[in-house]
Amino acid sequence: MTTLTIGKVAQRAGVGIETVRFYERRGLIDEPPRGPSGYRHYPESVVLRLLFVRRAKDLGFTLNEIKELLSLRLDPQTTCADVKQRAETKIADIEEKMRSLRRMKQSLVQLTKSCSGNGPANDCPILESLDSLEQKP
Amino acid sequence: MTTLTIGKVAQRAGVGIETVRFYERRGLIDEPPRGPSGYRHYPESVVLRLLFVRRAKDLGFTLNEIKELLSLRLDPQTTCADVKQRAETKIADIEEKMRSLRRMKQSLVQLTKSCSGNGPANDCPILESLDSLEQKP
DNA sequence: CTACCACCTGTACCATACTACGGAGTCAAG
């Protein structure tokens, strides 16, 4: 069975070497066996694991959440519904963030509409609004 | 002219004392004059400044951006259009974040649809997809 | 006059996700 050095693993997974070690410390990948020199010898499967992490990260999961996701897989007690629950919670998180951004944007759009773009900055209605806004947008 | 201690300022602006000092270090508020004891003596206006910072933060500006916004006001060269430009850039940032979140959400929704919620976690289509997704959502 | 609270400085710490660096040991090619 072939094993990979940390450099090969990092290259194949498209991450940095330091990142691989960092993920090991964070418990996202298993500590691999070492050769007599202390070099890490990885099975091929660690590349898949790293790709899993990258994809989950792209979906907005934090490293801690990804760790949980990975441990769900190992626990025979865990059901598919548990996993689905995580995904749904994450969807709700994302929706909340989007609502927040939408509110910010609406306020900013209002402010830019109020500003003709002429005149000196100290008369700018945008800055004036920031001085006197009462309620949260 | 009345002055305020840091505690009063923090209380009126609805932030922590440490936050006021932190903003001073970050250059968001001026270093106030000190009494013989070394106590900070703030003018009332600093409360307005802190409220400005809070509102701008609510609109999604970072502390560095807020610092720039504040300095724009002081520079007589700056025009209203410069301020408007900042706001528009921030709107574009927000829109980009929203697009990113929308993509994440769509992928997650797809995944949850593929999962019936029955069965053990190691057969979960969500986890399987994370193992084998090829393209970014 | 003595509590007791507010304030001072500086430093360290929280979470998040890495990235960089120094100094030493290892492996493979030429």
Place this chain on the structure above:
DNA sequence: CTTGACTCCGTAGTATGGTACAGGTGGTAG
């Protein structure tokens, strides 16, 4: 056998926006 690339470990730094001490002084109410 030497050279250069690779790896090891531990620590520290990046950015973001604060929060939490410790240890010491100031101000004021009773």
